[in-house]
Amino acid sequence: MRQIFYLVQKEFRQIFRDFSMVRILFVVPLIQIFILGNAITTDVKNIKIVFQDQDKTPYSREFINRFVHSKYFKITGFEEDYTRLSSYLDSGKASLAIVIPRHFQRDIVLQKKPDIQLLVDGVDGNSAGVSLGYITDIVQQYQERLIEYSPDLSLQVKNIRRVETEPRFWFNPNLESKLYIVPGIIALILLIITLFLTSMGIVREKEIGTLEQLMVTPIRSYQLVIGKIIPFSILGMLEIMISMGFVYLIFGIGVKGSLLLLLFESSIFIISTLGLGIFISTISDTQQQALFVAWFFMIFAILLSGFFIPIANMPPVIQHITRLNPLRYYIVILREIYLKGTTFKDLIPETLAMVTFSTCLFFAAVMRFRKKLG
Amino acid sequence: METDKAVSVSKLSRHFGKFIAVDEISFEVNRGEIFGFLGANGAGKTTAIKMLCGLLKPTSGEATVAGFSINSETAKIKKNIGYMSQKFSLYDDLTVKENIEFYGGIYGLSREKISGKTDQLISELNLDKMKNSLTKSLPLGWKQRLALSTSLLHDPSIIFLDEPTGGVDPISRRNFWRIIYEIAGSGKTVFVTTHYMDEAEYCNRISIMHKGKIIELGTPTGLKQKYNKTTMQDIFIHIVGRN
Numbered sequence: 001m002r003q004i005f006y007l008v009q010k011e012f013r014q015i016f017r018d019f020s021m022v023r024i025l026f027v028v029p030l031i032q033i034f035i036l037g038n039a040i041t042t043d044v045k046n047i048k049i050v051f052q053d054q055d056k057t058p059y060s061r062e063f064i065n066r067f068v069h070s071k072y073f074k075i076t077g078f079e080e081d082y083t084r085l086s087s088y089l090d091s092g093k094a095s096l097a098i099v100i101p102r103h104f105q106r107d108i109v110l111q112k113k114p115d116i117q118l119l120v121d122g123v124d125g126n127s128a129g130v131s132l133g134y135i136t137d138i139v140q141q142y143q144e145r146l147i148e149y150s151p152d153l154s155l156q157v158k159n160i161r162r163v164e165t166e167p168r169f170w171f172n173p174n175l176e177s178k179l180y181i182v183p184g185i186i187a188l189i190l191l192i193i194t195l196f197l198t199s200m201g202i203v204r205e206k207e208i209g210t211l212e213q214l215m216v217t218p219i220r221s222y223q224l225v226i227g228k229i230i231p232f233s234i235l236g237m238l239e240i241m242i243s244m245g246f247v248y249l250i251f252g253i254g255v256k257g258s259l260l261l262l263l264f265e266s267s268i269f270i271i272s273t274l275g276l277g278i279f280i281s282t283i284s285d286t287q288q289q290a291l292f293v294a295w296f297f298m299i300f301a302i303l304l305s306g307f308f309i310p311i312a313n314m315p316p317v318i319q320h321i322t323r324l325n326p327l328r329y330y331i332v333i334l335r336e337i338y339l340k341g342t343t344f345k346d347l348i349p350e351t352l353a354m355v356t357f358s359t360c361l362f363f364a365a366v367m368r369f370r371k372k373l374g
Numbered sequence: 375m376e377t378d379k380a381v382s383v384s385k386l387s388r389h390f391g392k393f394i395a396v397d398e399i400s401f402e403v404n405r406g407e408i409f410g411f412l413g414a415n416g417a418g419k420t421t422a423i424k425m426l427c428g429l430l431k432p433t434s435g436e437a438t439v440a441g442f443s444i445n446s447e448t449a450k451i452k453k454n455i456g457y458m459s460q461k462f463s464l465y466d467d468l469t470v471k472e473n474i475e476f477y478g479g480i481y482g483l484s485r486e487k488i489s490g491k492t493d494q495l496i497s498e499l500n501l502d503k504m505k506n507s508l509t510k511s512l513p514l515g516w517k518q519r520l521a522l523s524t525s526l527l528h529d530p531s532i533i534f535l536d537e538p539t540g541g542v543d544p545i546s547r548r549n550f551w552r553i554i555y556e557i558a559g560s561g562k563t564v565f566v567t568t569h570y571m572d573e574a575e576y577c578n579r580i581s582i583m584h585k586g587k588i589i590e591l592g593t594p595t596g597l598k599q600k601y602n603k604t605t606m607q608d609i610f611i612h613i614v615g616r617n
Contacts, residue, residue: 006479209461
């Protein structure tokens with residue numbers, strides 16, 4: 001027991017020996033949360049749009065007005081020359097062009113179904129799809145208004161209503177991607193800090209020869225492992241609190257659920273990153289190698305976590321692989337606690353999965369570590 | 375199991391795949407002896423010493439260190455030996471004092487004992503002014519003496535030194551050997567590998583390893599007489615060249 005105390009004390013002395021570690025602990029989360037939180041957005045706003053109004057009637061103007069008042073669109077101009085419309089899309093001055101045909105108003109009044117032409121820049125398929133959705137909405141509202149004010153239609157017809165949905169989005173009513181992304185970033189920071197510190201910390205001792213020196217002392221390898229884990233988990237927990245602080249200061253996003261539960265779940269997650277770090281240290285001889293291997297694992301953990309790419313969109317085989325990824329569960333848990341205030345009862349499946357994989361990974365790594373040390 | 379042999383090795387081998395690093399070596403080291411382990415680079419010295427310290431499992435054979443088997447009692451061996459390798463084994467980013475405190479703690483010394491030992495070592499090594507400086511700021515010779523002292527914190531009966539004076543200037547080397555003599559004088563056994571032939575002269579007995587085997591073993595004087603040479607260097611070149 002006392003040996004472990006001395007190991008932990010030594011580790012903390014080394015970590016805080018120079019200022020660089022403190023800088024890493026504070027600056028990494030600050031930059032990541034600030035930049036990624038603002039940059040990673042799936043919101044589609046300010047879609048640049050160019051109009052060609054060949055009709056120039058009250059009806060067409062009313063139609064255009066609906067775009068003017070929408071926060072999703074930004075009108076960049078009106079073009080008279082049809083042949084020049086495509087140049088707007090080519091140069092990126094607009095990503096959307098709408099052509100209102102001549103006799104738009106007349107056709108509507110005569111109930112002759114006018115056709116509107118849409119030209120969409122489809123390079124970014126996702127944004128194109130989203131903007132199309134917005135346009136459909138606007139057209140539908142316009143149509144409803146036409147029906148309502150049509151003098152020729154009987155009251156009976158006017159009162160016919162199609163089935164309509166009126167969605168209310170819970171937990172994130174404005175569908176801000178920030179709210180969704182930011183808890184994920186906290187998970188990433190925790191992953192990066194604990195994984196890199198552990199693997200590099202152990203390999204460094206291998207490199208300078210102190211690990212060999214420790215192995216000729218009566219110290220047992222499990223004590224050595226514990227002596228490494230304790231300081232790094234404390235740092236991890238510290239890091240998560242620093243990150244949550246920044247998230248609150250920068251975005252005003254606070255934890256809806258129990259802070260204690262969040263820390264508890266985080267500690268389970270940390271077991272897996274420490275385990276992976278120990279494993280990496282057993283297959284690397286130099287810090288560069290450890291860095292490279294840690295990077296390799298990190299990329300997979302992040303890409304297969306559902307942070308950027310929704311897991312439901314992945315091929316079934318890959319979806320099954322993501323089940324082995326503790327980060328996948330941890331991100332879900334963080335989002336749930338952060339945004340919904342979900343209680344432990346509803347997080348049991350994720351927690352169990354995380355406990356299982358974390359402990360398996362951890363013990364496999366420790367076994368390998370002990371075997372390697374002989 | 376008490377014996378007058380500090381180390382007793384019998385047909386000890388270690389293979390790495392097809393490569394035989396240590397090939398059925400047998401020898402004994404007496405208590406209180408300075409035993410030199412000579413050999414060219416890659417002769418198998420380090421592999422042999424690592425097996426004796428419990429860092430490496432032997433492929434076959436048996437050895438006892440301080441009376442304990444290297445096959446089954448490595449935990450007991452580790453309590454009774456000190457080890458200092460050619461790699462510098464202190465923490466560069468800890469101060470002199472912190473290094474001593476750390477290794478004292480690892481060896482399970484009590485808090486009072488650690489602080490007593492720390493003061494003693496620092497005054498013995500004349501490190502009073504440097505005790506709160508980072509270890510990396512010490513000259514190499516001092517670092518090595520400090521490393522040697524920390525490996526003796528738990529008062530082991532045998533100390534293994536694996537090329538302890540590599541890269542050190544001649545004066546520091548001589549000082550270092552003075553300490554080794556003091557250690558042996560206090561009744562401890564010193565097991566040292568080196569490839570400096572002048573250092574071999576300082577040993578009570580030496581063994582010469584070549585390609586995993588011990589090809590010669592005896593006192594420096596005895597070997598000089600046997601081969602009719604005046605220096606260890608000549609003997610080494612003669613024997614190793616012959617093989």
